Amino acid sequence: MSCYGIVQLSMPVKDFPVAKSVKSFDLPVEVDPIYDANELLQRSGLDRSITAADLLDGEFDLINVYRLDMEIPCGLADCRTPHKSGLLGKLADGRLFHVGRVCGKTKLGHDFAIAQRKLEATQNEIRLRRDITAFVDDVPVKRRGVQDLVQQERGASWVRKALQEWKRVTPDGVREVMRQKARSNDSKVERVRQRSQDEIRDLLDAGLVKTRSDGEYESELIGNFQGLNVLLADPHRDHKLITNNLESLENLNVASLGLGQLRAWKRWIVETDEATNRLRHAIEAGSRFFTPENLALQVEVASTDDDARTLRETTWQLAVPQAIAPQKRVSIMSEKERARQHRKIGGRRRKKRRAA
Numbered sequence: 001m002s003c004y005g006i007v008q009l010s011m012p013v014k015d016f017p018v019a020k021s022v023k024s025f026d027l028p029v030e031v032d033p034i035y036d037a038n039e040l041l042q043r044s045g046l047d048r049s050i051t052a053a054d055l056l057d058g059e060f061d062l063i064n065v066y067r068l069d070m071e072i073p074c075g076l077a078d079c080r081t082p083h084k085s086g087l088l089g090k091l092a093d094g095r096l097f098h099v100g101r102v103c104g105k106t107k108l109g110h111d112f113a114i115a116q117r118k119l120e121a122t123q124n125e126i127r128l129r130r131d132i133t134a135f136v137d138d139v140p141v142k143r144r145g146v147q148d149l150v151q152q153e154r155g156a157s158w159v160r161k162a163l164q165e166w167k168r169v170t171p172d173g174v175r176e177v178m179r180q181k182a183r184s185n186d187s188k189v190e191r192v193r194q195r196s197q198d199e200i201r202d203l204l205d206a207g208l209v210k211t212r213s214d215g216e217y218e219s220e221l222i223g224n225f226q227g228l229n230v231l232l233a234d235p236h237r238d239h240k241l242i243t244n245n246l247e248s249l250e251n252l253n254v255a256s257l258g259l260g261q262l263r264a265w266k267r268w269i270v271e272t273d274e275a276t277n278r279l280r281h282a283i284e285a286g287s288r289f290f291t292p293e294n295l296a297l298q299v300e301v302a303s304t305d306d307d308a309r310t311l312r313e314t315t316w317q318l319a320v321p322q323a324i325a326p327q328k329r330v331s332i333m334s335e336k337e338r339a340r341q342h343r344k345i346g347g348r349r350r351k352k353r354r355a356a
């Protein structure tokens with residue numbers, strides 16, 4: 001058997017024409033795997049009368065892989081073993097065939113396995129190059145998107161300020177409890193009350209508790225904290241990370257990168273996307289956490305009277321002004337205007353009084 005495909009596939013990928021636009025890649029292999037059985041079986045040129053012997057005698061090339069969610073019989077006429085994953089190949093005369101991953105290896109030999117590995121490596125590299133190119137082309141749009149996330153009303157910048165204010169005004173002990181609740185994803189707010197001796201006796205008599213100490217405390221669900229996750233967020237760090245990564249990616253010459261570099265840059269892209277998602281989640285959680293109702297619930301987790309008093313005395317609207325109420329434009333009146341306004345109101349009142 002001779003596999004002319006091997007020679008073709010071992011060509012360094014950087015010699016392939018790499019277009020800026022993904023659609024115009026002109027390559028001897030297909031880039032995206034086939035996932036749909038019909039798409040595979042209805043390919044024009046597919047010949048399911050080809051046998052393993054035909055392939056061993058002739059020349060062929062592997063051009064794609066398929067991974068289906070259902071089993072199909074092998075494309076080799078003398079095999080037909082059901083399988084879900086395999087390879088699409090092309091004979092020198094242009095006919096297509098498909099063969100299962102396992103029977104390809106057992107019936108077509110070592111060269112087939114090598115050709116398969118090379119095909120998959122080539123496809124991986126092309127996909128990496130394509131994904132990175134698409135990301136790099138999209139950097140200006142992504143940059144505007146992140147700027148919007150940060151600057152929008154109650155966006156990441158607001159969340160950051162709100163977090164700073166929360167740290168400033170919340171007693172240490174309460175802050176630690178709140179963070180612990182966020183880490184363990186425990187949003188419940190319970191109030192614990194000690195039962196009277198009579199109440200405990202009633203519970204014992206009714207068989208609702210076994211021992212006196214089982215019935216000593218009653219916990220009542222007061223509510224649930226909303227958006228607790230925001231306490232674990234660091235919108236400033238994520239914003240900086242995204243900005244730095246976008247700056248590095250923006251001027252990347254993708255065509256000049258080797259496989260190792262492509263893999264490294266792909267990690268930068270994944271990291272950038274993850275940080276962007278964290279930013280979105282922080283904004284979403286922040287808008288639910290930093291409300292007066294939600295913040296007022298913190299009194300319930302205070303472990304000392306001092307902390308509880310501090311929290312009760314904190315007027316959240318005042319303590320976290322920008323956080324609770326996004327700054328409204330307030331026109332600043334001059335002293336003269338203020339005096340005129342005052343006289344007007346006073347005048348109206350006086351008229352009213354006179355009319356009455």
Ligand SMILES: [Zn+2]
Nearest residue numbers: 074079100103
């Ligand atoms: Zn087979």
